Amino acid sequence: MIPAASPALQPAPAGAGTRDAIGWKRLWREAVRDPRELLALLGLEGRVPGLSDAAAAQFPLRVPRGFVARMRPGDPHDPLLRQVLPLDEEMRPVPGFTLDAVGDAAARAGHGVIHKYRGRALLVATGSCAVHCRYCFRRHFPYAEETAAAGGWREAVAAIRMDASIHEVILSGGDPLSLATPKLAELAELLRDLPQLRRLRIHTRLPVVLPERVDDEFEAWLRSLPWPVAVVVHANHAFEFDASVDAAMARLRGTGASVLNQAVLLRGVNDSVDALADLSERSFAAGVLPYYLHQLDRVAGAAHFEVPDARALELHAALVARLSGYLVPRLVREVAGDASKRAL
Numbered sequence: 001m002i003p004a005a006s007p008a009l010q011p012a013p014a015g016a017g018t019r020d021a022i023g024w025k026r027l028w029r030e031a032v033r034d035p036r037e038l039l040a041l042l043g044l045e046g047r048v049p050g051l052s053d054a055a056a057a058q059f060p061l062r063v064p065r066g067f068v069a070r071m072r073p074g075d076p077h078d079p080l081l082r083q084v085l086p087l088d089e090e091m092r093p094v095p096g097f098t099l100d101a102v103g104d105a106a107a108r109a110g111h112g113v114i115h116k117y118r119g120r121a122l123l124v125a126t127g128s129c130a131v132h133c134r135y136c137f138r139r140h141f142p143y144a145e146e147t148a149a150a151g152g153w154r155e156a157v158a159a160i161r162m163d164a165s166i167h168e169v170i171l172s173g174g175d176p177l178s179l180a181t182p183k184l185a186e187l188a189e190l191l192r193d194l195p196q197l198r199r200l201r202i203h204t205r206l207p208v209v210l211p212e213r214v215d216d217e218f219e220a221w222l223r224s225l226p227w228p229v230a231v232v233v234h235a236n237h238a239f240e241f242d243a244s245v246d247a248a249m250a251r252l253r254g255t256g257a258s259v260l261n262q263a264v265l266l267r268g269v270n271d272s273v274d275a276l277a278d279l280s281e282r283s284f285a286a287g288v289l290p291y292y293l294h295q296l297d298r299v300a301g302a303a304h305f306e307v308p309d310a311r312a313l314e315l316h317a318a319l320v321a322r323l324s325g326y327l328v329p330r331l332v333r334e335v336a337g338d339a340s341k342r343a344l
């Protein structure tokens, strides 16, 4: 909740680190959660048909104010707004769009561990996210129960330890950067006990949606890790970048981490050659290399975001023809049971 008193007058929460650590937590709490407030902030009150209370009840709206500030006022089709606004279309059942579209339930190898691909395992560090993306394949996944939080981490790390082939742990969620840095440090301490670990990867949207999260304390923690680190961020549109995001990416890169972007191909958000080319070029300007362009996971509630495969391939071919090779993301789809993401 938004604190009633001026935040500057509030005592630091117990265990808070530096001043800017207090900053991101406050920004987190102050996120917009009311769809009508969001529309009012953008001058769109009553101008967006299909706003849905039922969709918001199923998966609540949540968007940090700094991300709202990057939306274009007065534009109901703004590509950032479309990613977060609960709409009627989400409540329409569409055949083929299901609750567990990527087979997470079947692939669980331990408490909060998802092991699908050789050499790497995904650790669900927390179920929370700073932003709620309407197309997210996790919107129905019961992460409240499945999170490898607190005591569960020990169990998760023990499960990974049993498999000497796992050389890379991927901190995922939810968004692992939702956790305060001392919590991440606790988790990293447990991971140090894994002799087979060669790399650490962090999948996070926070450097994009709440760039203040990349503060002094977090930066120092990243630097302290004994493994090479890859940070895979998630931006779908060039407009998601601004000076604050550039600064966060520069900080991440300054630690020596490799920084990559994964995007989801989304109808009405980035399904044009211009939008995708701009995204790659803007990412690179921020020091971030394109990694994946995901075909949408067919999760219930997200059908209206789907781009047909033929169109996806056409867009990708146009990107190849337009951009430097290293600016072209791999177009992939996640198929339950596959040994890796599948190239289209």
Ligand SMILES: *Cc1c(COP(=O)(O)O)cnc(C)c1O
Residues within 6 Å of the ligand: 114, 115, 116, 117, 120, 121, 122, 170, 334, 340, 341
């Ligand atoms: C996507 C994913 C990974 C990572 O795959 P890469 O191709 O290495 O990026 C790992 N584990 C799970 C369960 C995944 O869904």
Ligand code: SF4
Residues within 6 Å of the ligand: 128, 129, 130, 131, 132, 133, 136, 137, 138, 173, 174, 175, 205, 234
């Ligand atoms: S930040 Fe990632 S995990 Fe969280 S809702 Fe968005 S896409 Fe899903």
